[in-house]
Amino acid sequence: MGRTSDAIAEGVSIASAAARLTLRNQILVEVIAHDAPFDADTFVGLAHQTIVALADEQDAAAEMVGKQRRRAWGKFSDPDGTHDYRDRDTRNLRRRQRQYRGVARELRRLADDLEALRVLIEQARESAWGDVEANLQRRLKVEAMRPDLDPDYERMRSARMQSLRLVDLPKLAAHKRQTQSPARAARAGVTDAAPARRAGGIDLSELDS
Structure with a gap:
């Protein structure tokens, strides 16, 4: 026992x-x-x-x-x-x-x-989005996600947008924060007082090239 x-x-x-x-x-x-x-x-x-x-x-x-x-x-x-x-x-x-x-x-x-x-x-959220990501990867490999070949394209489009907003954009923003040096930020004219442009909880200024 x-x-x-x-x-x-x-x-x-x-x-x-x-x-x-x-x-x-x-x-x-x-x-x-x-x-x-x-x-x-x-x-x-x-x-x-x-x-x-x-x-x-x-x-x-x-x-x-x-x-x-x-x-x-x-x-x-x-x-x-x-x-x-x-x-x-x-x-x-x-x-x-x-x-x-x-x-x-x-x-x-x-x-x-x-x-x-x-x-x-x-x-549980991470597990759910992991399932979505794995499913999208499978569909990409099989059909290259061409709308004319994917009967579930419209139904899954919202899921892909959710995954992009909640998973991919935050990862990209975090990566950019880690790689952008203070000197480069200063040259870009980023100041603490500058208002942040946000969408879906993401600071869009972090994604500017």
Whole structure:
């Protein structure tokens, strides 16, 4: 069975992965299919509900194991199947119940931690855009994204624009900030007082050549 603390940590990790998958799917639906702007705050409620539901599942599993342990108490005959427990199994069943309870407790703590939920949402967003990027790369290789050969061109166009605005432009802007020297910025006439031109949360002046 292993150490209880290790089993709890593994259970929380598995549950967190399941929660990220749920959030990723919802982000794909809301942001891409419905062409809505991404706002992490709109997914906090869903993240909380998803984690609580997973904690409820762990509590239910702990209750079931508790019943199995009570039925196994005092039975010394040979079992008839995998889940036909006997008295010798009660120790492991008790440990398993503690593990389920521990996972549920940690998940409820996670559900009440706003910062942890935001991290989970950000991980789900990165996963969602990774899927979009991979899909676009596949389509580029197969069809070179020619509109006349792509039956989903119009439907996917908004997704490509979202990916450009939320992924590619911020990467390009960050790269330009890192590579542009202060002297070059001074020669370009950039001052702290100059108003920034922004679109979709991106400083457009950073993209000027």
